[in-house]
Amino acid sequence: MIKIYSPASIGNLNVGFDVLGTALAPINGKLLGDCITIQSNQIFKLIIKGNFSFQLPKKIEQNIVWKCWHYFCKIIKKKILVLIILEKNMPIGSGLGSSACSIVSTLVAINKFCNKPLNQNKLIHLMGKIEGEISGEPHYDNVAPCYYGGLQLIIQENNLISQSIPFFKHWLWIIAWPGIKIPTSEARLILPNEYSKHTCIEHSRLLAGFIHALYTNQDHLALKLMKDIIAEPYRIKLIPKFITIKKKMLQLGAINFGISGSGPTIFMICDNKKIAIKITLWLENNYLKNKNGFVHICKIDTQGTRKIGL
Known part of the structure; x- marks a missing residue:
């Protein structure tokens, strides 16, 4: 067995x-x-x-x-x-x-x-x-x-x-699943089939810069470049109050915020456990839609x- x-x-x-x-x-x-x-x-x-x-x-x-x-x-x-x-x-x-x-x-x-x-x-x-x-x-x-x-x-x-x-070992990753689902296939279909030349160049710059920041141990640079211009602008409509929640997370001390995969799970990055706990409590009270939802403070496995x- x-x-x-x-x-x-x-x-x-x-x-x-x-x-x-x-x-x-x-x-x-x-x-x-x-x-x-x-x-x-x-x-x-x-x-x-x-x-x-x-x-x-x-x-x-x-x-x-x-x-x-x-x-x-x-x-x-x-x-x-x-x-x-x-x-x-x-x-x-x-x-x-x-x-x-x-x-x-x-x-x-x-x-x-x-x-x-x-x-x-x-x-x-x-x-x-x-x-x-x-x-x-x-x-x-x-x-x-x-x-x-x-x-x-x-x-x-x-x-x-x-x-x-x-990766940066001091980063804490908070994930919050509200208790509802978004099929991956649906979240992929909502994306455009083509992107502008400007978007492609900008995305290449962000990704290449992020990888460079990881290898040169520049966490502040990595955070600045950790932006989603490919999926987030289109998928935020699938996640209620996304912009409001993002602003709140950053106000509470998160150093980055995004959609986990296709969503509706969101993730926050923190470098302080007390702030991570504060964010977790807020999410448990304001983001979860039912008893099935959960919030976890994680590190990279x-x-x-x-x-x-x-």
């Missing part, structure tokens, strides 16, 4: 649409992600539990875990008879890499169970393919950090998918997907 945990993640990080992503670890030590347990069985069986199991489709063939198992069996040309237990702890359509959590944990678990017939390249390409079926096209800004951990720069050149890049105790 094997149990695998995959962490939640933030995609885009404002300045890196589809090319930057980071894994998350709450500072209180709790796990923020999905878990997969796998063991031998006489038939294939899938059991689903967890806080957000109610959001998943009832038909087994529509479940992302079943799809992972199906594709894996197809690739190795063998039907693997196992019992898989999915602990669905991440809300769907939250902007925190929920689908990546399930995909990555499932494929890593099955691959380990079968003595690793797929190498890392084949495995992560399969993860991206299945993720693409949900969002409309393959993208790795959640899959790569979820799998590898850390802050990942998506390169996607032949077999090279991503590389780990430096450097471990990524891993085996944990049963």
